[in-house]
Amino acid sequence: MTVMSYLGAIGAAQREAMEADERVIIIGEDVEANVYGTTGAGKSRKDKGDFLEMFGKNRIRNTPISEEGIVGAAAGAAMTGLRPIVDLSYSSFLYMAMDQFVNQVAKNRYMFGGQASMPVVFRSAMFYGLSTGAHHSDRPYPMFMNVPGLKIITPATPSDAKGLLRAAVDSDDPVLTFEACTLWGSKEEVDEAEYRIPLGVARTHREGSDVTVVAISGAVPEAIKAANALAEEGLSVEVLDPRTLVPLDREAIVASVARTGRLVVADPAHRTCGAAAEISALVAEEAFGSLRAPIVRVTTPDTQIPFSPAIEKQLYPDAMKIAAAVRRVCDVPEPAQETALSAR
Amino acid sequence: MTVMSYLGAIGAAQREAMEADERVIIIGEDVEANVYGTTGAGKSRKDKGDFLEMFGKNRIRNTPISEEGIVGAAAGAAMTGLRPIVDLSYSSFLYMAMDQFVNQVAKNRYMFGGQASMPVVFRSAMFYGLSTGAHHSDRPYPMFMNVPGLKIITPATPSDAKGLLRAAVDSDDPVLTFEACTLWGSKEEVDEAEYRIPLGVARTHREGSDVTVVAISGAVPEAIKAANALAEEGLSVEVLDPRTLVPLDREAIVASVARTGRLVVADPAHRTCGAAAEISALVAEEAFGSLRAPIVRVTTPDTQIPFSPAIEKQLYPDAMKIAAAVRRVCDVPEPAQETALSAR
């Protein structure tokens, strides 16, 4: 075990995969120079882009700025023997390649009756909360969840990032990974040896009996913070991270709500048709009998993201909002005095 | 009043709008030749493409096959004084222009602090159930619902199509309209005079007291059919069509469920993060106290669409499936004998 940052864990998983299989290549804009810090063997961007030295220009490929072409070329390459990892840098750039994602990457295996396999990973970082403005603040995984044929992971910790990304590269199906920049700084003990976390298995970060909080991506640490604070108020909060949105660990979610009888979903995506909507609808259908309170979603509201630091941060799910939602479903009043959370 | 088909109503609304305002133009592939039958003053495709004669080449513009360029150009034109109607033919082609939809059409007004206005309508037809295969069978409105800044309409009858489309052209915000091909043949009495149906107002097709069925687009006639059949079984089914998905008539939906205590949502889109998920989540939060049964979604499952006529039609919400869901939430057994529905 060694302490790794979130970005370091991603670098480590990519390095492992590159070493294990010659068919794995990395393509993307500025990957040679390790601009985003994940093609440098897990080291920070200050270090040399040593993937280039280790694996050479044939396998580490700087691309033109042509997202549609890149995604399509990666799909074509995956159909013919390579296992590309595509670095798309910001999640907001995925829209450029939407046709390729939906009509080629997601559909080809199905449409061709199983002839195609599509072992390709698309990495992108969700920047939000950093005053990057409307063009660089998207959290677009819900629209990809509506596209059958794609798998989607949203690791929330360094160890999940390493194990899930490795499993993604091993998968013979296309996987999109959304990496929240708010998690980049997080560090934890991570196994340096190879390991994989199977897609479709949720992680329970904290057990509890009064309410289930399903939290996604950057909302996970906020939910844990809320749960810790609420414990002081006498509320027992279970925090569950699906980790992969497709396939979704429906059983774990339903089982948890069956125990607690209450559900809050914390999801940094926009509200309408977001991941939180899906999880809520799942529970409203499959665990209705256990439900003792309304299901509350804590999401980013349906507004675009403003640049000004004075008005941006209020928009995202944070520990305070999650705690308020938990109190609401548990029918517990807001504490009169300042709490650890409100003082943040 | 006169009898109009769904396509005829769309043609009529476009003609009205073109006549009322010189700034309205129609651009798209093959619009000159009236290939899709809606640029011919509401007549079928057998007629001459008379919009071209009536409005001339300056306002009826055949484009190259360049969806991204077309959508972006329409956005730029809308920001500088025109009010374009963009005919994108099949909904599956919208993905080509996703960046323009999300990053320009939806964001510009917001990002520029209200300087831009974006009066533009994007029309597209959802083909499904007609063996058009995976590339031409999409129903992608849910992913656009997750994009704040867009308005979305899904008219289900000729009169709704005319009034909603006219309101869409009048709107100073961008509106996407999704027209299900399964509705093309439907006919009804439609007011030939100008009228507008405001966006955000649901339509109750049938009142009922036992259960609310919220149905979208092509699922609306199926829901009505189911409701009629179930009446014979003694079940009183309310059928509500939101008609516009953004803005959504949340009040009407919540009020209906508050009365009936039960909800089924019928939505031809894919299940995960679909419109049905949003409506279910809305009710699970805002009408939980009234709910007496699980909320059941009747959607297209999360699979792509196969070509073979032998296996495609089973995938979509139809009257049988809607009726089965209604019986389930009403805790009524499936009828032992054949019903009008199962005999279809």
Next chain:
Amino acid sequence: MSTLPNETLVEMQRRMLRIRRFDERASKMVKRGQIPGTVHTSIGQEAQVVGATMALGDDDYMSGNHRSHGHPIGKGSPLGPLMAELVGKATGVCGGKGGSLHLADFNVGSLGESGIVGSSIPIATGAALSSKVLDNGRVALAFFGDGAANQGCLYESMNMAGVWDLPVIYLCENNQYALSTPAHTVTSGVIAERAAGFGMPGVRVEDGQDVLKVYEAVSAAVENARSGGGPTLVEVITYRYNEHSEGLRLGTDYRDALERESWVGRDPILSFRKHLVDSGVATEDEMDQLEIDVLAEVEEAFEFSQESPFPEPEVAFLDLYTDNPIGAHA
């Protein structure tokens, strides 16, 4: 091109005939309701298709578009599973999941036709990238129309292929119309001349009805690609005899009746037959026999398509992912 062996020349004629007869049959089937939906025939464009596909090796890759039957037939795919696919049968080349617009036969390097105009161009580019990275000597070819030549992904692909010297041929089937739209009304400049700006050769085959001219141009591009010379854009001028798609009845006449007649007058199959006979490659009798053989092949494919079973309902839920049918939640 007199250096080509006689068998190759006859094989060209055979494949052109296969396309013609297959598409004539498919057209009839659409009209009789034996094929759901529609199909886009390559009738009139056989020389362009076969000249290109036969310039490729068996291991080479190919992607195509909605005008989709000619490409796999030209590449050597057997007719039965293709015809069965058009009908939606379990024995179809895609198990009935694809249909006419999405034929694919990986056994002959056919990576798939695309119903979305332009969308499969990057796929062929990616296949060429595989070939380059794995150094396996394969070449890829992307078929697309004059209409598709205005999709941005073509230029993104061409640029990437140019930068990386990828072994790929961009083959524009310029049949002068995109649905109802004459190419000259929506195309600024000349398609083949777009290559130069992207640092690659651009070739225009003015007589795309001559299979040898097409073969020659594409062969040169393939040779260049295989030897590391990178991509080529080849534009072939040709003509479709039928409507854009079978059964599409447009209210406006966007094509001149005389125009069509003049193209039918220099039919690629009739003229190549004449060439083969005149140059002593084959006799009239042999050519007659070839026609009979191909017709029988198509008839057999038709029978196969009719006798084959439809897929079982659960097939709709398979093949979405490799591991399990998680698409099945309904």
Next chain:
Amino acid sequence: MSTLPNETLVEMQRRMLRIRRFDERASKMVKRGQIPGTVHTSIGQEAQVVGATMALGDDDYMSGNHRSHGHPIGKGSPLGPLMAELVGKATGVCGGKGGSLHLADFNVGSLGESGIVGSSIPIATGAALSSKVLDNGRVALAFFGDGAANQGCLYESMNMAGVWDLPVIYLCENNQYALSTPAHTVTSGVIAERAAGFGMPGVRVEDGQDVLKVYEAVSAAVENARSGGGPTLVEVITYRYNEHSEGLRLGTDYRDALERESWVGRDPILSFRKHLVDSGVATEDEMDQLEIDVLAEVEEAFEFSQESPFPEPEVAFLDLYTDNPIGAHA
């Protein structure tokens, strides 16, 4: 170009200076934490920006990209609201909602800078379409970089503009790098030469550090567009002095230190000052005064940005739609 009035020449220098000083100030502010996020400076590229913007009329339209401050400044936008926008203040040109990457000032025809590379090129094309349909004589210009020149939407736009003879100029700011990537490693062919294949003139301004050369080329394109001659692609060779964005510390040296020095050695502002003085357009004293004036303007803009209030929280929920804030459901 000796026909240009002296005031115009001095105005060119003023606008170049404004861009330089504004961006120097912005760079400092980023380093001091006075601007959240980052900014992309146009330092070194002022001649290219001003030569292009001053070739446009006041009513003409313009769209831009992430290297965003120079464009509106060049088009005549006042500095205070621009600077306030960079800080996220309510008095910003976009009310604080846009920030550096998304400056827009519709009062001067600035339809918006785009953080998404290439994405605003179709917007300018659409503005030109408006102009054509409404016949109002306006011209539109799209700024984009050498990196953006590989986005497909450029070619879709160029083709459409070519077909419709739209009054639009595609202006490629070739500063020879896209972030860490040298243009020659990701560009096949020559950007300006791509115009020919799309049926329009392509002009390459080799000395993009000479504001008059840029002005001349763009003016000719504008004149041609305004008189119905259609679009032009203009590629200008230039150089950015700073990092891709302020505060970005890359681990690898993708640019040669000497290369930068040689470009600094032919600074567009210093050389134009010399030209103005040598040719008797202005005296050294006048030029000194101009520097002082511009510095004061920038200082004033800075003060304005500091004194202005931040927007109120509810502003985040406004401007999504024209009618009501339906974005507000949280």
